[in-house]
Amino acid sequence: MKKKNRNLPRPLPRRGALRVLFAVLSPWGRVREGFLFILTIFFLTACVDEELPTADTPQGNLDALWQLMDERYCFFDYKKAELGVDWDEVHERYRKKLSPKMNDLQLFEVCCAMIAELKDGHVNIGASFDLGRNWSYWEDEPENYYDSIARSYLGHDYGIAASLKYKILDDNIGYVRCESFNTGLGNGNVSSMLSILAPCNGLIIDVRGNSGGSLTNADCLASHFTNEKILVGYTYHKTGKGHNDFSPMKADYLEPAKGTRWQKPVVVITNRQCFSATNDFVKMMHCLPNVTLLGDKTGGGSGMPFMQELPCGWSVRYSAVVSVDRDKKHIEFGIDPDVKVSMDMGDVMKRKDTLIEQARAILHRAI
């Protein structure tokens, strides 16, 4: 039998264009084969497209929401242990509540009820007419804060350093009100404020009602209360679609700020509305030796939220990155204070803030 010789030129097709193409390709031998191999692989692996349901129907939207959360939410195991949430069972239960003819409001209600099972303030559905949420972590709890009374401590001649309002109280205690971490806060702002408050014997940082904002701002404020780099917690994120697909824990350190740093006792006043970046701020302050947490447990929210969307265009916000404390314990449901204090109605009648008064007493004892 005749052995095929690869080096022999093949007969060319008779037709013009093909003849030219073969004539061009045939002497290249391995180059042509390699090229065809790459093209084959290319077409086999081609088309990187959507994986979630795309149908803009009640069923399509609920399934997309469930799957999106199933693949990306970072607290399923923790919520199963703490709340008994079985996400597969949740899916089955809420699918039964759907009907093909339901309107947007009805679908929104079902979707919101489904995500509310997770009891996470960072899990929301955003539609043009409403924000789906579960804020029971603070709505069902005492607020321990009266804005008009807290403002009376600031009076009219308080200072403003970016998002911080501050005042030296009569007993030479500095009082700093931090309502939000949303607006920009720089080292210069905090340094200048602390320089003005430097003669004070102690400092109160009141973060009640602060529902979070930028972690960078929280870091910036906390960094003015330490002289050395300290471990404050760990962070990790999802690396895949499985409930337990996580990256290794990465240690988070609080580094001392370059500007003015506070050296005297500090009391941080908290309530259940302290959430997200504020929860993180409290976590960092809790690691410092001269800081006392006073008030109520914080609201938690230790997952950094990401956003995605549903076929109908509603946004979906969910916790994607986990932050735990330095003992690797979850702070998703809040941080307990060192001294639990609730607002006393007798004090309220006298227009006194029980928590601020208690903080002042602690600072005077510490001097």
Add this chain to the structure above:
Amino acid sequence: MIRLLFIILTITISSCAMAQEDIQTKPVKRLLVGFGSANVMDTYLSPYSYKHKDIRLDWMYEECREKRFEGVGLHFATMENMARNVREYDFGLYIHSAFHLLRRHIGRFDMKAGPMGYLYVGGLYNERNGNNPAQARLSLMADLSAMVTYDFSLWNKSFQLEYSFDIPLVGVAYSPQFGQSYYEQFMLGDYDHNCIFAHFINTPSLRHRLLLNFPFFDKRWFVGYNGVMDQSKYNGLRYHSYSHSFLIGWKL
């Protein structure tokens, strides 16, 4: 990974350096602009394609020599999601340099092929997202580049039809991890497989183009089609950018 980066850089630089041999030949310099459709999906930002109320604009400057084909380009695209309530903006800068070391000239056909170094820097911005509002794109790839030209005459004027394509073969690319935030990467310095070994299986992409080169008044003009099919799937994230553009250009 460092070794891989070294290999890719070697291929890229050598394709540029080898092309220096070709520097003596007079280049055909041309400027091309394009407009067309865009269809972009990046599951870091959204699980769905943004392909409605879309437009893509391209600008390219290229130099073609006998063996060398170089260019720099910019593109910008904007498109909406399927519910038409959120917009994304896609933009990028790319520089490529190919050395067509294989060449066949048969009749009026001229076929060239060889390695190409392709650097891409760009981003995709979603106007609604909070902690994941944008995705940065950075890659350095060694591509396979090929070009076929066909010369012909009509009405005593010379025309040229040109078809070219390139396929990324191997390289390095940047990508965040599936659920990793930019805060972790840039504020906490967290590295988690963000430098990816990209190849034609996890980056099955194709860019191709058909151009007609024709004389009009005293200039030579180009019209044609530009198709881009950029795709990737790594770190659990899926990305595609499909575009079909009409090109018009002129020889400089």
